Amino acid sequence: MTLAAKAARIQPETLLRASVVVALVTIALKTLAWWLTGSVGLLSDAMESLVNLASAVFALQMVRIAERPADAEHPYGHHKAEYFAAGFEGLLIIVAAIGIAWTAVQRLMNPQPLEQLGLGLGLSVLSSAINGALAWVMLQSARAHRSLAVEGDARHLLTDVWTSAGVILGVGLVGLTGWIWLDPAVAIAVAINIVREGVHLMSRSTEGLMDGALEPEVQQAIDRTLDEFRHRAIRFDHVSTRRSGRRRFVDLHMHMPASWSLGRAAAMRAAVEQALMSAVPGLRATIQLLPTDVETGYDQEKDPL
Template identity: 35%
Template sequence: MLKVNEQVNTITKTARIDIVERRKRAARWSVVSNSALIVSKLAVGLSIGSISVISEAIHSSVDLIAAIIALIAVRIAARPADKSHPFGHGKIENLSGAIESLLIFAGAGVIIMEAVDKFGAAPVIEQPLLGAAIMGASALVNFLVSKYLKKVAKETDSIALLADAAHLHADVITCVGVLVGLSLVWITGWNWLDPVVALLVAMLIIKAGWEILLHSISGLVDSSLPDEENRVISQRIEHYKEWYVNYHMLRTRQSGPDRHIDFHLVVPDEMTALEAHRLCNWLEEDIHNSVNSITVQIHIEPQSICTESEGIYLCSSSK
Protein backbone atom coordinates (compact mmCIF):
# COMPACT_ATOMS: atom_id res chain seq x y z
CA MET A 1 0.00 0.00 0.00
CA LEU A 2 2.88 2.35 0.86
CA LYS A 3 4.53 1.71 -2.52
CA VAL A 4 1.25 2.45 -4.32
CA ASN A 5 0.89 5.75 -2.46
CA GLU A 6 4.50 6.65 -3.30
CA GLN A 7 3.86 5.91 -6.98
CA VAL A 8 0.68 8.01 -6.97
CA ASN A 9 2.50 10.90 -5.28
CA THR A 10 5.34 10.68 -7.83
CA ILE A 11 2.90 10.70 -10.75
CA THR A 12 0.99 13.63 -9.23
CA LYS A 13 4.20 15.60 -8.65
CA THR A 14 5.41 14.94 -12.22
CA ALA A 15 2.04 16.00 -13.66
CA ARG A 16 2.09 19.20 -11.61
CA ILE A 17 5.62 20.06 -12.80
CA ASP A 18 4.48 19.55 -16.41
CA ILE A 19 1.47 21.82 -15.86
CA VAL A 20 3.64 24.56 -14.34
CA GLU A 21 6.11 24.38 -17.24
CA ARG A 22 3.28 24.65 -19.77
CA ARG A 23 1.96 27.75 -18.00
CA LYS A 24 5.40 29.38 -17.93
CA ARG A 25 6.01 28.58 -21.61
CA ALA A 26 2.69 30.11 -22.62
CA ALA A 27 3.31 33.24 -20.54
CA ARG A 28 6.75 33.68 -22.12
CA TRP A 29 5.26 33.47 -25.62
CA SER A 30 2.85 36.26 -24.68
CA VAL A 31 5.73 38.49 -23.50
CA VAL A 32 7.73 37.91 -26.69
CA SER A 33 4.82 38.50 -29.09
CA ASN A 34 3.66 41.67 -27.31
CA SER A 35 7.18 43.11 -27.30
CA ALA A 36 7.49 42.64 -31.06
CA LEU A 37 4.05 44.12 -31.76
CA ILE A 38 4.69 47.22 -29.65
CA VAL A 39 7.80 48.12 -31.68
CA SER A 40 6.03 47.46 -34.99
CA LYS A 41 2.84 49.40 -34.18
CA LEU A 42 4.64 52.36 -32.66
CA ALA A 43 7.06 52.67 -35.58
CA VAL A 44 4.27 52.54 -38.17
CA GLY A 45 1.88 54.75 -36.16
CA LEU A 46 4.47 57.53 -35.77
CA SER A 47 5.59 57.29 -39.39
CA ILE A 48 2.10 57.64 -40.87
CA GLY A 49 0.69 59.92 -38.14
CA SER A 50 -2.21 57.66 -37.13
CA ILE A 51 -3.55 58.07 -33.59
CA SER A 52 -5.52 54.81 -33.88
CA VAL A 53 -2.35 52.84 -34.68
CA ILE A 54 -0.46 54.60 -31.88
CA SER A 55 -3.37 53.80 -29.55
CA GLU A 56 -2.96 50.15 -30.51
CA ALA A 57 0.73 50.40 -29.60
CA ILE A 58 -0.35 51.73 -26.20
CA HIS A 59 -2.82 48.87 -25.93
CA SER A 60 -0.04 46.38 -26.69
CA SER A 61 2.15 48.06 -24.05
CA VAL A 62 -0.57 47.38 -21.51
CA ASP A 63 -0.78 43.81 -22.84
CA LEU A 64 2.99 43.44 -22.35
CA ILE A 65 2.79 44.58 -18.73
CA ALA A 66 -0.13 42.21 -18.23
CA ALA A 67 1.86 39.36 -19.81
CA ILE A 68 4.79 40.03 -17.49
CA ILE A 69 2.44 40.08 -14.49
CA ALA A 70 0.90 36.80 -15.67
CA LEU A 71 4.35 35.22 -15.98
CA ILE A 72 5.29 36.33 -12.46
CA ALA A 73 1.91 35.15 -11.10
CA VAL A 74 2.26 31.74 -12.73
CA ARG A 75 5.71 31.31 -11.15
CA ILE A 76 4.51 32.31 -7.67
CA ALA A 77 1.30 30.26 -7.89
CA ALA A 78 3.41 27.18 -8.65
CA ARG A 79 5.09 27.33 -5.24
CA PRO A 80 3.93 24.56 -2.90
CA ALA A 81 1.97 25.29 0.26
CA ASP A 82 4.10 26.40 3.20
CA LYS A 83 3.71 27.48 6.81
CA SER A 84 2.70 31.03 5.85
CA HIS A 85 0.39 29.89 3.03
CA PRO A 86 -1.04 26.49 4.04
CA PHE A 87 -3.59 26.58 1.21
CA GLY A 88 -0.95 27.34 -1.42
CA HIS A 89 -0.27 30.47 -3.47
CA GLY A 90 -2.99 30.03 -6.11
CA LYS A 91 -4.82 33.27 -5.36
CA ILE A 92 -1.91 35.27 -6.74
CA GLU A 93 -3.38 34.44 -10.14
CA ASN A 94 -6.69 36.05 -9.17
CA LEU A 95 -4.81 39.08 -7.89
CA SER A 96 -2.81 39.35 -11.12
CA GLY A 97 -6.04 39.22 -13.12
CA ALA A 98 -7.46 42.10 -11.09
CA ILE A 99 -4.27 44.14 -11.61
CA GLU A 100 -4.36 43.40 -15.34
CA SER A 101 -7.92 44.73 -15.57
CA LEU A 102 -6.86 47.99 -13.87
CA LEU A 103 -4.02 48.30 -16.38
CA ILE A 104 -6.56 47.88 -19.17
CA PHE A 105 -8.61 50.78 -17.78
CA ALA A 106 -5.47 52.94 -17.56
CA GLY A 107 -4.51 52.15 -21.14
CA ALA A 108 -8.03 52.92 -22.35
CA GLY A 109 -7.91 56.28 -20.51
CA VAL A 110 -4.69 57.26 -22.33
CA ILE A 111 -6.22 56.32 -25.68
CA ILE A 112 -9.36 58.37 -24.97
CA MET A 113 -7.33 61.45 -24.03
CA GLU A 114 -5.20 61.17 -27.17
CA ALA A 115 -8.24 60.65 -29.39
CA VAL A 116 -10.15 63.60 -27.91
CA ASP A 117 -7.06 65.79 -28.29
CA LYS A 118 -6.80 64.90 -31.99
CA PHE A 119 -10.53 64.98 -32.72
CA GLY A 120 -10.77 68.71 -33.42
CA ALA A 121 -7.81 68.72 -35.79
CA ALA A 122 -7.27 65.21 -37.03
CA PRO A 123 -3.84 64.99 -38.70
CA VAL A 124 -3.52 63.92 -42.32
CA ILE A 125 -2.68 60.24 -42.36
CA GLU A 126 0.05 59.27 -44.79
CA GLN A 127 0.00 55.75 -46.22
CA PRO A 128 -3.09 54.49 -44.36
CA LEU A 129 -2.72 51.13 -46.11
CA LEU A 130 0.61 50.61 -44.32
CA GLY A 131 -1.21 51.10 -41.03
CA ALA A 132 -3.94 48.71 -42.15
CA ALA A 133 -1.30 46.12 -43.05
CA ILE A 134 0.40 46.24 -39.63
CA MET A 135 -3.03 45.97 -37.98
CA GLY A 136 -3.86 42.90 -40.05
CA ALA A 137 -0.56 41.25 -39.15
CA SER A 138 -1.01 42.16 -35.48
CA ALA A 139 -4.55 40.75 -35.43
CA LEU A 140 -3.30 37.45 -36.87
CA VAL A 141 -0.43 37.14 -34.38
CA ASN A 142 -2.63 37.99 -31.41
CA PHE A 143 -5.34 35.61 -32.58
CA LEU A 144 -2.90 32.70 -32.70
CA VAL A 145 -1.22 33.54 -29.38
CA SER A 146 -4.53 34.19 -27.57
CA LYS A 147 -5.92 30.88 -28.85
CA TYR A 148 -2.82 29.12 -27.55
CA LEU A 149 -3.00 30.89 -24.17
CA LYS A 150 -6.69 30.10 -23.77
CA LYS A 151 -6.07 26.41 -24.57
CA VAL A 152 -3.28 26.16 -21.99
CA ALA A 153 -5.29 28.20 -19.46
CA LYS A 154 -8.28 25.86 -19.68
CA GLU A 155 -6.17 22.69 -19.61
CA THR A 156 -4.12 23.85 -16.61
CA ASP A 157 -6.77 25.95 -14.80
CA SER A 158 -4.75 29.18 -14.93
CA ILE A 159 -6.75 32.35 -14.28
CA ALA A 160 -3.70 34.52 -15.01
CA LEU A 161 -3.27 33.01 -18.49
CA LEU A 162 -7.01 33.22 -19.11
CA ALA A 163 -6.91 36.95 -18.32
CA ASP A 164 -3.89 37.35 -20.59
CA ALA A 165 -5.71 35.51 -23.38
CA ALA A 166 -8.67 37.85 -22.91
CA HIS A 167 -6.28 40.80 -23.29
CA LEU A 168 -5.01 39.53 -26.61
CA HIS A 169 -8.48 38.58 -27.83
CA ALA A 170 -9.61 42.14 -27.19
CA ASP A 171 -6.55 43.30 -29.11
CA VAL A 172 -7.61 41.18 -32.09
CA ILE A 173 -10.98 42.92 -32.15
CA THR A 174 -9.49 46.39 -31.80
CA CYS A 175 -6.85 45.71 -34.48
CA VAL A 176 -9.57 44.70 -36.90
CA GLY A 177 -11.48 47.87 -35.96
CA VAL A 178 -8.45 50.05 -36.65
CA LEU A 179 -7.83 48.19 -39.91
CA VAL A 180 -11.37 48.93 -41.06
CA GLY A 181 -11.05 52.56 -39.94
CA LEU A 182 -7.80 53.13 -41.82
CA SER A 183 -9.25 51.47 -44.90
CA LEU A 184 -12.18 53.89 -44.75
CA VAL A 185 -9.77 56.82 -44.35
CA TRP A 186 -7.93 55.63 -47.48
CA ILE A 187 -11.21 55.26 -49.42
CA THR A 188 -12.97 58.43 -48.25
CA GLY A 189 -10.11 60.73 -47.25
CA TRP A 190 -11.96 61.51 -44.00
CA ASN A 191 -9.11 61.73 -41.50
CA TRP A 192 -11.49 62.43 -38.62
CA LEU A 193 -12.44 58.74 -38.73
CA ASP A 194 -9.06 57.89 -37.19
CA PRO A 195 -9.70 59.35 -33.69
CA VAL A 196 -13.29 58.06 -33.82
CA VAL A 197 -11.98 54.54 -34.35
CA ALA A 198 -9.52 55.10 -31.48
CA LEU A 199 -12.44 55.96 -29.18
CA LEU A 200 -14.28 52.82 -30.23
CA VAL A 201 -11.12 50.84 -29.52
CA ALA A 202 -11.00 52.32 -26.01
CA MET A 203 -14.62 51.33 -25.34
CA LEU A 204 -13.94 47.72 -26.36
CA ILE A 205 -10.84 47.66 -24.16
CA ILE A 206 -12.84 48.91 -21.15
CA LYS A 207 -15.46 46.20 -21.72
CA ALA A 208 -12.77 43.49 -21.78
CA GLY A 209 -11.18 44.93 -18.62
CA TRP A 210 -14.49 44.90 -16.76
CA GLU A 211 -15.12 41.23 -17.61
CA ILE A 212 -11.62 40.25 -16.46
CA LEU A 213 -12.05 42.21 -13.21
CA LEU A 214 -15.32 40.46 -12.35
CA HIS A 215 -13.83 37.03 -13.06
CA SER A 216 -10.74 37.73 -10.95
CA ILE A 217 -12.64 39.17 -7.97
CA SER A 218 -14.92 36.13 -7.81
CA GLY A 219 -11.88 34.04 -6.89
CA LEU A 220 -10.56 36.53 -4.35
CA VAL A 221 -13.82 36.44 -2.38
CA ASP A 222 -13.94 32.61 -2.29
CA SER A 223 -16.84 32.07 -4.66
CA SER A 224 -18.14 28.54 -4.98
CA LEU A 225 -16.89 26.29 -7.79
CA PRO A 226 -18.88 26.29 -11.05
CA ASP A 227 -22.24 24.47 -10.95
CA GLU A 228 -20.97 21.69 -13.22
CA GLU A 229 -18.04 20.90 -10.92
CA ASN A 230 -20.27 21.03 -7.84
CA ARG A 231 -22.63 18.60 -9.57
CA VAL A 232 -19.77 16.19 -10.32
CA ILE A 233 -18.54 16.36 -6.71
CA SER A 234 -22.03 15.60 -5.36
CA GLN A 235 -22.37 12.68 -7.78
CA ARG A 236 -19.09 11.16 -6.64
CA ILE A 237 -20.07 11.48 -2.96
CA GLU A 238 -23.52 9.98 -3.56
CA HIS A 239 -21.92 7.06 -5.41
CA TYR A 240 -20.96 5.71 -1.95
CA LYS A 241 -24.30 6.46 -0.24
CA GLU A 242 -24.82 2.81 0.83
CA TRP A 243 -21.82 3.22 3.15
CA TYR A 244 -22.91 6.37 5.00
CA VAL A 245 -26.09 7.91 6.42
CA ASN A 246 -25.89 11.47 5.15
CA TYR A 247 -23.50 14.22 4.05
CA HIS A 248 -24.06 17.93 4.58
CA MET A 249 -22.34 21.33 4.85
CA LEU A 250 -20.61 20.82 1.50
CA ARG A 251 -18.45 23.87 0.74
CA THR A 252 -16.33 24.50 -2.33
CA ARG A 253 -13.98 27.27 -3.38
CA GLN A 254 -11.17 27.94 -5.83
CA SER A 255 -7.76 29.47 -5.18
CA GLY A 256 -6.19 30.20 -8.54
CA PRO A 257 -5.84 26.81 -10.25
CA ASP A 258 -6.36 24.92 -6.96
CA ARG A 259 -9.75 23.80 -5.66
CA HIS A 260 -10.75 23.10 -2.07
CA ILE A 261 -13.83 21.31 -0.75
CA ASP A 262 -14.96 20.17 2.67
CA PHE A 263 -18.09 18.49 4.00
CA HIS A 264 -19.49 16.58 6.96
CA LEU A 265 -20.17 12.86 6.59
CA VAL A 266 -22.63 11.11 8.94
CA VAL A 267 -21.78 7.42 9.36
CA PRO A 268 -23.49 4.56 11.28
CA ASP A 269 -22.48 4.27 14.94
CA GLU A 270 -21.26 0.72 14.40
CA MET A 271 -18.75 1.78 11.72
CA THR A 272 -15.21 1.51 13.06
CA ALA A 273 -12.59 4.23 12.74
CA LEU A 274 -10.71 2.07 10.23
CA GLU A 275 -13.81 1.61 8.08
CA ALA A 276 -14.58 5.34 8.20
CA HIS A 277 -10.98 6.06 7.23
CA ARG A 278 -11.21 3.72 4.24
CA LEU A 279 -14.49 5.30 3.15
CA CYS A 280 -12.93 8.76 3.27
CA ASN A 281 -9.98 7.51 1.21
CA TRP A 282 -12.35 6.15 -1.43
CA LEU A 283 -14.24 9.42 -1.57
CA GLU A 284 -11.10 11.54 -1.77
CA GLU A 285 -9.56 9.41 -4.52
CA ASP A 286 -12.78 9.39 -6.57
CA ILE A 287 -13.20 13.17 -6.29
CA HIS A 288 -9.51 13.68 -7.12
CA ASN A 289 -9.95 11.63 -10.29
CA SER A 290 -13.07 13.59 -11.29
CA VAL A 291 -11.99 17.19 -10.59
CA ASN A 292 -8.54 18.64 -11.28
CA SER A 293 -6.24 20.08 -8.59
CA ILE A 294 -8.61 19.53 -5.68
CA THR A 295 -8.00 19.19 -1.94
CA VAL A 296 -10.69 17.31 0.01
CA GLN A 297 -11.38 17.52 3.74
CA ILE A 298 -14.05 15.30 5.35
CA HIS A 299 -15.38 15.64 8.89
CA ILE A 300 -16.82 12.37 10.23
CA GLU A 301 -19.89 12.44 12.52
CA PRO A 302 -21.58 9.39 14.16
CA GLN A 303 -25.30 9.04 13.49
CA SER A 304 -26.25 9.05 17.19
CA ILE A 305 -25.23 12.68 17.71
CA CYS A 306 -27.27 13.89 14.73
CA THR A 307 -30.95 14.68 14.32
CA GLU A 308 -32.81 15.01 11.05
CA SER A 309 -35.46 17.64 10.34
CA GLU A 310 -36.99 17.84 6.85
CA GLY A 311 -33.96 16.23 5.29
CA ILE A 312 -31.48 18.48 7.13
CA TYR A 313 -29.04 16.91 9.58
CA LEU A 314 -27.99 18.77 12.70
CA CYS A 315 -25.10 17.25 14.65
CA SER A 316 -23.97 18.25 18.14
CA SER A 317 -20.87 17.11 20.02
CA SER A 318 -22.73 17.53 23.34
CA LYS A 319 -24.84 14.42 22.75
Protein backbone atom coordinates in the same frame (compact mmCIF):
# COMPACT_ATOMS: atom_id res chain seq x y z
CA MET B 1 -3.87 14.42 -31.01
CA THR B 2 -5.73 17.54 -32.17
CA LEU B 3 -4.13 20.97 -32.39
CA ALA B 4 -6.32 22.19 -29.51
CA ALA B 5 -5.22 19.26 -27.33
CA LYS B 6 -1.57 20.01 -28.06
CA ALA B 7 -2.09 23.67 -27.19
CA ALA B 8 -3.80 22.70 -23.92
CA ARG B 9 -0.71 20.77 -22.81
CA ILE B 10 1.55 23.83 -22.93
CA GLN B 11 2.34 25.09 -19.44
CA PRO B 12 1.06 28.57 -18.41
CA GLU B 13 4.53 29.90 -17.61
CA THR B 14 5.80 28.97 -21.07
CA LEU B 15 2.90 30.78 -22.73
CA LEU B 16 3.35 33.89 -20.63
CA ARG B 17 7.01 34.03 -21.62
CA ALA B 18 5.86 33.80 -25.24
CA SER B 19 3.35 36.58 -24.55
CA VAL B 20 6.16 38.88 -23.40
CA VAL B 21 8.10 38.24 -26.60
CA VAL B 22 5.02 38.70 -28.79
CA ALA B 23 4.17 41.95 -27.00
CA LEU B 24 7.63 43.33 -27.82
CA VAL B 25 7.24 42.32 -31.47
CA THR B 26 3.76 43.83 -31.82
CA ILE B 27 4.84 47.05 -30.12
CA ALA B 28 7.58 47.43 -32.72
CA LEU B 29 5.22 46.65 -35.63
CA LYS B 30 2.39 48.90 -34.47
CA THR B 31 4.67 51.78 -33.52
CA LEU B 32 6.21 51.61 -36.98
CA ALA B 33 2.71 51.57 -38.50
CA TRP B 34 1.77 54.69 -36.53
CA TRP B 35 5.05 56.42 -37.46
CA LEU B 36 4.45 55.73 -41.15
CA THR B 37 0.80 56.81 -41.22
CA GLY B 38 0.41 59.34 -38.40
CA SER B 39 -2.87 57.60 -37.49
CA VAL B 40 -4.05 58.17 -33.94
CA GLY B 41 -6.03 54.96 -34.27
CA LEU B 42 -2.84 53.00 -34.91
CA LEU B 43 -1.19 54.92 -32.07
CA SER B 44 -3.96 53.76 -29.73
CA ASP B 45 -3.32 50.21 -30.93
CA ALA B 46 0.38 50.54 -30.14
CA MET B 47 -0.38 51.95 -26.67
CA GLU B 48 -2.55 48.94 -25.88
CA SER B 49 0.34 46.67 -26.84
CA LEU B 50 2.41 48.41 -24.17
CA VAL B 51 -0.27 47.38 -21.71
CA ASN B 52 -0.02 43.84 -23.11
CA LEU B 53 3.68 43.81 -22.28
CA ALA B 54 3.24 45.07 -18.72
CA SER B 55 0.38 42.66 -18.14
CA ALA B 56 2.29 39.66 -19.46
CA VAL B 57 5.32 40.42 -17.28
CA PHE B 58 3.16 40.83 -14.17
CA ALA B 59 1.11 37.71 -14.96
CA LEU B 60 4.31 35.71 -15.40
CA GLN B 61 5.49 36.73 -11.94
CA MET B 62 2.12 35.90 -10.37
CA VAL B 63 2.05 32.45 -11.99
CA ARG B 64 5.49 31.74 -10.58
CA ILE B 65 4.30 32.76 -7.12
CA ALA B 66 1.12 30.67 -7.48
CA GLU B 67 3.20 27.58 -8.21
CA ARG B 68 5.14 27.84 -4.97
CA PRO B 69 4.38 25.02 -2.52
CA ALA B 70 2.53 25.62 0.73
CA ASP B 71 4.65 26.88 3.62
CA ALA B 72 4.24 27.80 7.28
CA GLU B 73 2.88 31.27 6.45
CA HIS B 74 0.67 30.06 3.59
CA PRO B 75 -0.47 26.54 4.56
CA TYR B 76 -3.08 26.49 1.77
CA GLY B 77 -0.59 27.52 -0.93
CA HIS B 78 -0.20 30.66 -3.04
CA HIS B 79 -2.78 29.89 -5.73
CA LYS B 80 -4.71 33.14 -5.40
CA ALA B 81 -1.75 35.12 -6.73
CA GLU B 82 -3.17 34.64 -10.24
CA TYR B 83 -6.22 36.72 -9.34
CA PHE B 84 -3.97 39.70 -8.68
CA ALA B 85 -2.60 39.34 -12.22
CA ALA B 86 -6.09 39.56 -13.71
CA GLY B 87 -7.02 42.54 -11.53
CA PHE B 88 -3.78 44.37 -12.36
CA GLU B 89 -4.29 43.73 -16.05
CA GLY B 90 -7.83 45.09 -15.87
CA LEU B 91 -6.57 48.26 -14.19
CA LEU B 92 -3.86 48.76 -16.82
CA ILE B 93 -6.40 48.30 -19.59
CA ILE B 94 -8.59 51.07 -18.16
CA VAL B 95 -5.61 53.43 -17.76
CA ALA B 96 -4.59 52.77 -21.37
CA ALA B 97 -8.14 53.45 -22.53
CA ILE B 98 -8.11 56.86 -20.83
CA GLY B 99 -4.86 57.73 -22.61
CA ILE B 100 -6.22 56.57 -25.95
CA ALA B 101 -9.41 58.59 -25.54
CA TRP B 102 -7.47 61.72 -24.58
CA THR B 103 -5.21 61.45 -27.64
CA ALA B 104 -8.18 60.78 -29.91
CA VAL B 105 -10.11 63.82 -28.67
CA GLN B 106 -7.09 66.04 -29.33
CA ARG B 107 -6.81 64.66 -32.87
CA LEU B 108 -10.57 65.05 -33.40
CA MET B 109 -10.24 68.76 -32.56
CA ASN B 110 -7.16 69.12 -34.77
CA PRO B 111 -7.49 66.66 -37.70
CA GLN B 112 -4.37 65.69 -39.66
CA PRO B 113 -4.06 63.81 -42.98
CA LEU B 114 -2.78 60.21 -42.97
CA GLU B 115 0.11 58.87 -45.04
CA GLN B 116 1.37 55.51 -46.36
CA LEU B 117 -1.81 53.73 -45.34
CA GLY B 118 -1.09 50.52 -47.25
CA LEU B 119 2.17 49.67 -45.48
CA GLY B 120 0.89 50.83 -42.10
CA LEU B 121 -2.24 48.70 -42.34
CA GLY B 122 -0.18 45.70 -43.48
CA LEU B 123 2.00 45.92 -40.36
CA SER B 124 -1.09 46.19 -38.15
CA VAL B 125 -2.67 43.12 -39.78
CA LEU B 126 0.53 41.12 -39.24
CA SER B 127 0.71 42.01 -35.55
CA SER B 128 -2.98 41.16 -35.08
CA ALA B 129 -2.48 37.74 -36.67
CA ILE B 130 0.37 37.01 -34.26
CA ASN B 131 -1.71 38.12 -31.26
CA GLY B 132 -4.73 36.13 -32.40
CA ALA B 133 -2.75 32.89 -32.81
CA LEU B 134 -1.15 33.23 -29.37
CA ALA B 135 -4.48 34.11 -27.73
CA TRP B 136 -6.10 30.95 -29.12
CA VAL B 137 -3.31 28.75 -27.77
CA MET B 138 -3.43 30.49 -24.39
CA LEU B 139 -7.19 29.98 -24.04
CA GLN B 140 -6.80 26.22 -24.63
CA SER B 141 -4.10 26.06 -21.95
CA ALA B 142 -6.05 28.28 -19.54
CA ARG B 143 -9.06 25.95 -19.68
CA ALA B 144 -6.91 22.86 -19.15
CA HIS B 145 -4.85 24.32 -16.29
CA ARG B 146 -7.62 26.55 -14.83
CA SER B 147 -5.25 29.53 -14.91
CA LEU B 148 -7.00 32.88 -14.57
CA ALA B 149 -3.73 34.71 -15.23
CA VAL B 150 -3.31 33.01 -18.61
CA GLU B 151 -7.00 33.43 -19.43
CA GLY B 152 -6.84 37.13 -18.58
CA ASP B 153 -3.80 37.64 -20.80
CA ALA B 154 -5.43 35.68 -23.61
CA ARG B 155 -8.64 37.70 -23.45
CA HIS B 156 -6.62 40.89 -23.42
CA LEU B 157 -4.85 39.73 -26.58
CA LEU B 158 -8.23 38.95 -28.18
CA THR B 159 -9.39 42.44 -27.25
CA ASP B 160 -6.25 43.72 -28.93
CA VAL B 161 -7.15 41.76 -32.08
CA TRP B 162 -10.65 43.25 -32.21
CA THR B 163 -9.21 46.66 -31.45
CA SER B 164 -6.80 46.33 -34.35
CA ALA B 165 -9.63 45.19 -36.62
CA GLY B 166 -11.60 48.32 -35.73
CA VAL B 167 -8.58 50.55 -36.26
CA ILE B 168 -7.80 48.95 -39.60
CA LEU B 169 -11.41 49.45 -40.68
CA GLY B 170 -11.37 53.10 -39.58
CA VAL B 171 -8.05 53.91 -41.25
CA GLY B 172 -9.13 52.05 -44.38
CA LEU B 173 -12.34 54.11 -44.54
CA VAL B 174 -10.28 57.29 -44.21
CA GLY B 175 -8.29 56.21 -47.24
CA LEU B 176 -11.45 55.47 -49.22
CA THR B 177 -13.57 58.47 -48.19
CA GLY B 178 -11.05 61.12 -47.20
CA TRP B 179 -12.99 61.68 -43.94
CA ILE B 180 -10.05 62.05 -41.58
CA TRP B 181 -12.35 62.47 -38.57
CA LEU B 182 -13.07 58.72 -38.79
CA ASP B 183 -9.58 57.94 -37.47
CA PRO B 184 -9.98 59.57 -34.02
CA ALA B 185 -13.63 58.50 -33.87
CA VAL B 186 -12.60 54.86 -34.21
CA ALA B 187 -9.91 55.39 -31.56
CA ILE B 188 -12.58 56.63 -29.11
CA ALA B 189 -14.71 53.56 -29.85
CA VAL B 190 -11.64 51.41 -29.24
CA ALA B 191 -11.11 53.08 -25.84
CA ILE B 192 -14.70 52.35 -24.82
CA ASN B 193 -14.32 48.68 -25.78
CA ILE B 194 -11.06 48.43 -23.83
CA VAL B 195 -12.71 49.85 -20.70
CA ARG B 196 -15.41 47.19 -20.92
CA GLU B 197 -12.82 44.41 -21.05
CA GLY B 198 -10.86 45.96 -18.17
CA VAL B 199 -13.93 46.11 -15.95
CA HIS B 200 -14.72 42.48 -16.80
CA LEU B 201 -11.24 41.29 -15.82
CA MET B 202 -11.30 43.21 -12.54
CA SER B 203 -14.70 41.71 -11.77
CA ARG B 204 -13.38 38.18 -12.40
CA SER B 205 -10.42 38.90 -10.14
CA THR B 206 -12.68 40.09 -7.32
CA GLU B 207 -14.92 37.03 -7.63
CA GLY B 208 -11.89 34.77 -7.31
CA LEU B 209 -10.68 36.49 -4.15
CA MET B 210 -14.14 35.98 -2.61
CA ASP B 211 -13.79 32.17 -2.58
CA GLY B 212 -16.69 31.44 -4.90
CA ALA B 213 -18.27 27.99 -5.17
CA LEU B 214 -17.11 25.56 -7.84
CA GLU B 215 -18.71 25.56 -11.27
CA PRO B 216 -22.18 23.89 -11.43
CA GLU B 217 -20.89 21.04 -13.62
CA VAL B 218 -18.09 20.32 -11.14
CA GLN B 219 -20.51 20.31 -8.22
CA GLN B 220 -22.71 17.89 -10.15
CA ALA B 221 -19.70 15.58 -10.59
CA ILE B 222 -19.13 15.72 -6.82
CA ASP B 223 -22.79 14.90 -6.13
CA ARG B 224 -22.73 11.95 -8.54
CA THR B 225 -19.63 10.57 -6.83
CA LEU B 226 -21.16 10.86 -3.36
CA ASP B 227 -24.31 9.14 -4.62
CA GLU B 228 -22.22 6.06 -5.37
CA PHE B 229 -21.45 5.73 -1.63
CA ARG B 230 -24.82 6.70 -0.18
CA HIS B 231 -26.87 3.88 1.35
CA ARG B 232 -28.79 3.22 4.56
CA ALA B 233 -25.64 3.21 6.68
CA ILE B 234 -23.89 6.24 5.15
CA ARG B 235 -25.05 9.77 4.45
CA PHE B 236 -23.38 13.07 3.63
CA ASP B 237 -24.30 16.64 4.56
CA HIS B 238 -22.84 20.15 4.82
CA VAL B 239 -21.15 19.80 1.42
CA SER B 240 -19.45 23.09 0.57
CA THR B 241 -17.02 23.92 -2.23
CA ARG B 242 -14.69 26.77 -3.10
CA ARG B 243 -12.08 27.79 -5.65
CA SER B 244 -8.63 29.17 -4.96
CA GLY B 245 -6.68 29.80 -8.14
CA ARG B 246 -6.17 26.46 -9.86
CA ARG B 247 -7.09 24.56 -6.70
CA ARG B 248 -10.56 23.22 -5.93
CA PHE B 249 -11.75 22.33 -2.46
CA VAL B 250 -14.73 20.45 -1.02
CA ASP B 251 -15.58 20.07 2.68
CA LEU B 252 -18.30 17.72 3.92
CA HIS B 253 -19.54 15.60 6.80
CA MET B 254 -19.78 11.82 6.40
CA HIS B 255 -22.14 10.05 8.81
CA MET B 256 -21.83 6.31 9.45
CA PRO B 257 -22.86 3.83 12.20
CA ALA B 258 -21.20 4.39 15.58
CA SER B 259 -20.66 0.62 15.83
CA TRP B 260 -18.14 0.66 12.98
CA SER B 261 -14.49 0.36 13.96
CA LEU B 262 -12.21 3.34 13.42
CA GLY B 263 -10.28 1.38 10.83
CA ARG B 264 -13.39 0.57 8.81
CA ALA B 265 -14.63 4.16 8.96
CA ALA B 266 -11.22 5.53 7.92
CA ALA B 267 -11.01 3.09 5.00
CA MET B 268 -14.44 4.18 3.76
CA ARG B 269 -13.49 7.85 4.04
CA ALA B 270 -10.28 7.21 2.08
CA ALA B 271 -12.31 5.51 -0.65
CA VAL B 272 -14.65 8.51 -0.90
CA GLU B 273 -11.74 10.97 -0.99
CA GLN B 274 -10.02 9.01 -3.76
CA ALA B 275 -13.22 8.80 -5.79
CA LEU B 276 -13.81 12.55 -5.48
CA MET B 277 -10.27 13.43 -6.52
CA SER B 278 -10.49 11.05 -9.49
CA ALA B 279 -13.79 12.57 -10.61
CA VAL B 280 -12.54 16.17 -10.29
CA PRO B 281 -8.83 16.69 -11.14
CA GLY B 282 -7.07 19.03 -8.74
CA LEU B 283 -9.74 18.65 -6.04
CA ARG B 284 -8.78 18.59 -2.35
CA ALA B 285 -11.40 16.86 -0.20
CA THR B 286 -11.74 17.31 3.55
CA ILE B 287 -14.17 14.86 5.15
CA GLN B 288 -15.22 14.93 8.80
CA LEU B 289 -16.41 11.58 10.17
CA LEU B 290 -19.49 11.56 12.45
CA PRO B 291 -21.78 8.86 13.89
CA THR B 292 -25.12 8.56 12.11
CA ASP B 293 -27.16 10.07 14.96
CA VAL B 294 -24.77 12.97 15.73
CA GLU B 295 -25.07 16.45 14.25
CA THR B 296 -22.67 19.37 14.55
CA GLY B 297 -23.03 22.95 15.63
CA TYR B 298 -23.71 23.87 12.02
CA ASP B 299 -27.21 22.50 12.48
CA GLN B 300 -27.99 24.79 15.39
CA GLU B 301 -29.61 28.12 14.70
CA LYS B 302 -27.18 30.95 15.32
CA ASP B 303 -28.07 33.75 17.71
CA PRO B 304 -28.70 37.06 15.92
CA LEU B 305 -25.87 39.55 16.16
